[in-house]
Amino acid sequence: MDYQTLRRKIIDIIADIAIDEDLSNLDDNIRLREQLDLDSMDFLDVVMELKKRYRIEVPTEDYMKLATLKSCIEYLGPKFAFST
Amino acid sequence: MTNYDTVIIGAGMSGLAAGIRLAMFDQKVCILERHKVPGGLNSYYERPGRKLDVGLHALTNFAQKNERGRPLTKLLKQLRIPYEKLELSQQYFSRIAFPEHNLSFSNDPQLLTREIEKSFPHQKDNFAKLLELVKIFDDVNLDNKPQSAKEKVREFITDERLLEMLFCPLLIYGSAWENDMDFSQFVIMFKSIYQEGFSRPKNGVRSIINILTEKYKQLGGELRLGTGIKKIDIENSAVIGVTLDSGEIIQSNKVMSSIGLPETMNLISEKSESPVIGNMSFTETILFFDKKPGDAGIKETIIFYNDNNKYDYKKSQTLCDYRSAVICFPNNFGYDDYDEGVIRVTFIANFEKWNELDRKTYLLRKEEVCDEALALIAKVFPKFQANLLYHDVFTPKTIMRYTGHFKGAVYGTTQKARDGRTGIKNLFICGTDQGFLGIVGAMLSGISMANLHCLMNGEKV
Numbered sequence: 001m002d003y004q005t006l007r008r009k010i011i012d013i014i015a016d017i018a019i020d021e022d023l024s025n026l027d028d029n030i031r032l033r034e035q036l037d038l039d040s041m042d043f044l045d046v047v048m049e050l051k052k053r054y055r056i057e058v059p060t061e062d063y064m065k066l067a068t069l070k071s072c073i074e075y076l077g078p079k080f081a082f083s084t
Numbered sequence: 085m086t087n088y089d090t091v092i093i094g095a096g097m098s099g100l101a102a103g104i105r106l107a108m109f110d111q112k113v114c115i116l117e118r119h120k121v122p123g124g125l126n127s128y129y130e131r132p133g134r135k136l137d138v139g140l141h142a143l144t145n146f147a148q149k150n151e152r153g154r155p156l157t158k159l160l161k162q163l164r165i166p167y168e169k170l171e172l173s174q175q176y177f178s179r180i181a182f183p184e185h186n187l188s189f190s191n192d193p194q195l196l197t198r199e200i201e202k203s204f205p206h207q208k209d210n211f212a213k214l215l216e217l218v219k220i221f222d223d224v225n226l227d228n229k230p231q232s233a234k235e236k237v238r239e240f241i242t243d244e245r246l247l248e249m250l251f252c253p254l255l256i257y258g259s260a261w262e263n264d265m266d267f268s269q270f271v272i273m274f275k276s277i278y279q280e281g282f283s284r285p286k287n288g289v290r291s292i293i294n295i296l297t298e299k300y301k302q303l304g305g306e307l308r309l310g311t312g313i314k315k316i317d318i319e320n321s322a323v324i325g326v327t328l329d330s331g332e333i334i335q336s337n338k339v340m341s342s343i344g345l346p347e348t349m350n351l352i353s354e355k356s357e358s359p360v361i362g363n364m365s366f367t368e369t370i371l372f373f374d375k376k377p378g379d380a381g382i383k384e385t386i387i388f389y390n391d392n393n394k395y396d397y398k399k400s401q402t403l404c405d406y407r408s409a410v411i412c413f414p415n416n417f418g419y420d421d422y423d424e425g426v427i428r429v430t431f432i433a434n435f436e437k438w439n440e441l442d443r444k445t446y447l448l449r450k451e452e453v454c455d456e457a458l459a460l461i462a463k464v465f466p467k468f469q470a471n472l473l474y475h476d477v478f479t480p481k482t483i484m485r486y487t488g489h490f491k492g493a494v495y496g497t498t499q500k501a502r503d504g505r506t507g508i509k510n511l512f513i514c515g516t517d518q519g520f521l522g523i524v525g526a527m528l529s530g531i532s533m534a535n536l537h538c539l540m541n542g543e544k545v
Contacts, residue, residue, distance in 0.1 A: 020150055020160070020167050037152040041162060041535060048109050048539065 001080050006073045009080075013049045017042055028069040054080065087335040088112045090538050091326055093313055093351075094342035094488075096124025097523055098515035100296035101530030102340050104163050106538055107303035114334070115305065116326070118312040118488060122297055124342070125487050125494065125516065126523055128290040134424075134474060136370050137289045138486075140257065141386055141412035141428060142282035145275075145524040146174060146191050154280065155524050162531045169295055171286035173418030175385035178282065180249045181464070182390050187249055191281030204246045214240040218279075223271035224520075226503045226532075233270035234263075248395045253277055253388045255397040256410055256430070258521035260362040260495035262398035269519065276522060282385060284417040292523065316341075316351045322509035326351075338538055341506075342515035342530065344489050345497050348506065359517075362493035363399040365480035367433045367450075369457040373425035375470035377413045382465055387411040389464065403438060403449055404431040406456050411464065425470055429457035435480035435491040450477040495521060504533040512537045 007028070014036070015023055021036050032038055043063060050056040056079045058066070065075040090106050092099045095117035106113040121127060126139030147154035149167040160167055177190035185203045189196040197215075201208045214237065222228070234251065241247045251265075254273040259265040265273075285291040301307065312329040316339060325335040341348040345359045390408040397408075410430040415422055431453065441449060454475050461468060480492030489496065500519035504512045514533035515526055536542060 016164065018161060019164055020157070037150065037157065037161070039153070039158070041158075041532075044535065044540070045162075052110060 001077065003073060006077055006080060007069060009054075010069060010072050010076070013046055013053070014038075016049065017045045026069060028073075031067050032069065033067070050076070056080065086114075088114050089336070090338045090340055090534075091116060091334060091336035092340045092342065093326070093348070094118075094124055094515070095122035095297070095307060095309070096342055096515060097126055097292065097296065097526035098518075098530035098533075099124070099340070099342035100293070100300055101159070101163060101527040102342070102514050102534035102538075103300045103305045103307075103530075104296065104303060105531055105534040107300060107305035108164070109539055111538065113305050114336075115300070115307045116311045116313060116328070116334075117307065117309050119486065120310050122307070122309065123289070123293045125489075126289050126526070127293070127486065128288065131474070131476065134372060135288070135290070136476060137414070138368070138478065139289055140523055141410065141414070141430075142175060142284055142417075143170075143172065143292075143524065144257070144273075144277055144280065144282060144522045146172065146281045146283040155276070155528055156280070159524060159527045159531055162535075163296070163299065163527070165295060165299060170291065171419075172283040173286065175282040175284075176383050176416050178253075178386040178388070179384050180252055180388045180390075182245070182249055182252075182393060182395075184245065184393060185249065188384075189278055189281070191283070193279045193281075196278050200246065204243055207241060207243050207246050210240045210242060211246075218271050218274050221268075221271045223268050223275070225268070228268045228502065230266045230268075230500075233265045233267040236267045237270070245393050248390075248393060252390060252395045252397075252408075253386075255395070256388065256408075256432075258495055258525070259397065260364060260493070260498045260500075262363055263396070266500070266519075269521070272520065272525065273522075276524065284414065284419075286419060287421055288414070289523070296527075313351055315353055316348070316511065318352060318508060318511075323511045338510045338512070340512050340514055340533060340538065342513070344493075344515070345499070345501055345506070345513055345517035346490055347488055348511070348513055350490075352508070352511075359497045359499050361490045362496055362498050363491070364397075364495055365399075365433050365435045365483060365492040366494060367404055367431050367438075367453050367477060367479050369429045369454050369475060369477045371427045371429070371454070371457065371461075371472060372474040373427070373470035374473055375468075376415050376420075376422075376425040377427060377465070377468060378415055378420075379425075380465065380468040380470070382413060382468060383416065385413055385416040387464065389460070397432070400432050400434040400437075402434065404433045404453055404456070406431060406460070408432065409457075409460055411461065424473060427457075427461060429460060431456070433480050435484070435493075438479045438481045439484075446479075446481075450479065453477050453479075489516075504537060
């Protein structure tokens with residue numbers, strides 16, 4: 001799956017979680033928490049949505065790999081390749 | 085026999101919020117509610133031509149859209165409800181009215197600071213230090229041990245008159261303890277009332293309940309109204325489900341109860357020691373007039389009235405304690421959705437005294453409460469001359485009947501279970517007795533307990 005497709009999938013999840021936020025100008029290299037009002041509970045939602053939509057499991061010790069859009073894509077890329 | 089992942093007892097704000105979280109992540113969930121309408125402590129009813137709100141006078145924790153890290157925006161995000169849906173309008177301002185001093189506050193926290201500087205100039209620096217502590221204290225940490233808020237605040241505020249005034253709204257808007265509260269609770273409420281402030285959803289509390297119910301059903305959650313529970317079923321010290329009043333048995337892996345801790349423990353067949361039932365209950369008089377208070381120059385949204393320098397927040401010795409009151413003017417929000425003038429007056433009351441009255445005397449005493457409410461309005465606002473069109477009074481007995489809280493204890497037990505655990509495997513509580521109070525607190529309680537116990541199996545992130 002290419003970078004842009006993965007990026008779209010992750011942003012779709014964030015859009016459902018942070019419904020009141022504007023996601024059109026996200027910087028892939030800046031931590032999502034700095035750009036959006038997301039706390040640890042909301043990251044839990046990202047993890048649960050990944051599981052619900054794509055059956056991708058993210059163990060607790062890997063949560064920090066979801067810090068930026070870029071790190072999300074790098075970390076989740078191989079996992080998407082194996083799902084569905 | 086149906087088998088659920090989680091059964092939630094009670095369709096109040098906390099139960100509905102918990103249900104939304106679980107249904108969102110594909111749990112098979114069912115909310116059981118004894119009454120015909122959802123809402124619980126914060127609910128509503130209709131009388132010919134009029135809609136009456138019960139429960140809190142306002143939504144606390146006002147936040148603007150996208151304001152970061154605020155409880156209100158946090159909970160809306162967790163429930164995936166757009167901010168605009170609430171159609172919030174802000175209070176004008178509220179006032180703590182004691183005999184020697186008045187302190188006004190609004191959703192701009194600077195107003196209270198200025199008022200304190202004016203009335204209590206010698207407490208200016210002390211109040212600033214208290215604000216600093218409120219800012220850094222980790223109020224929602226579930227591991228906080230209870231401690232006396234008055235003792236803690238006395239370390240800063242050295243004028244008892246100011247201390248009493250500051251505590252007055254916080255106590256009556258959410259303390260199960262008499263004349264004091266837990267310090268964590270104090271900080272939560274201080275922020276929610278004095279720093280974030282009051283607002284009202286368009287059409288009142290029913291809007292929130294409707295939004296929550298609609299969202300929950302949309303996500304596939306099951307809601308059974310008019311469904312009382314006879315007992316919570318336990319096998320080998322773990323919950324296995326519930327038995328309904330009808331005798332129907334429902335199996336569930338987990339049970340989340342929002343009906344109060346003593347009330348929950350009472351549904352368990354293996355009786356354990358019952359938690360303490362709180363003493364605080366109230367009467368409320370809802371008055372409809374042919375004129376709006378604003379037309380007579382009343383601009384306050386809520387008044388916290390007390391006739392003494394000391395505020396006696398404890399169970400009344402008589403039917404009602406008329407020395408203090410909360411007077412709410414629901415017309416006085418940014419958007420007024422009433423055609424008539426409305427005033428709500430709350431007095432501290434005594435459950436047992438109301439409960440022992442025979443029907444005839446009970447109705448007579450309710451009229452006396454209404455007269456006292458009218459007399460108080462006339463005393464505080466002599467200029468307000470209007471004809472009373474309709475009124476209703478509810479008492480601690482009414483509160484018990486409609487909320488199921490023992491002794492009509494609005495704020496529940498004095499021993500909160502902050503982590504939601506009950507000592508019984510797979511039985512958890514949320515809502516009032518978990519310890520987050522108010523409308524926002526209730527929803528946050530439902531969300532955080534559902535996350536912790538039903539989505540993460542008790543593991544913290």
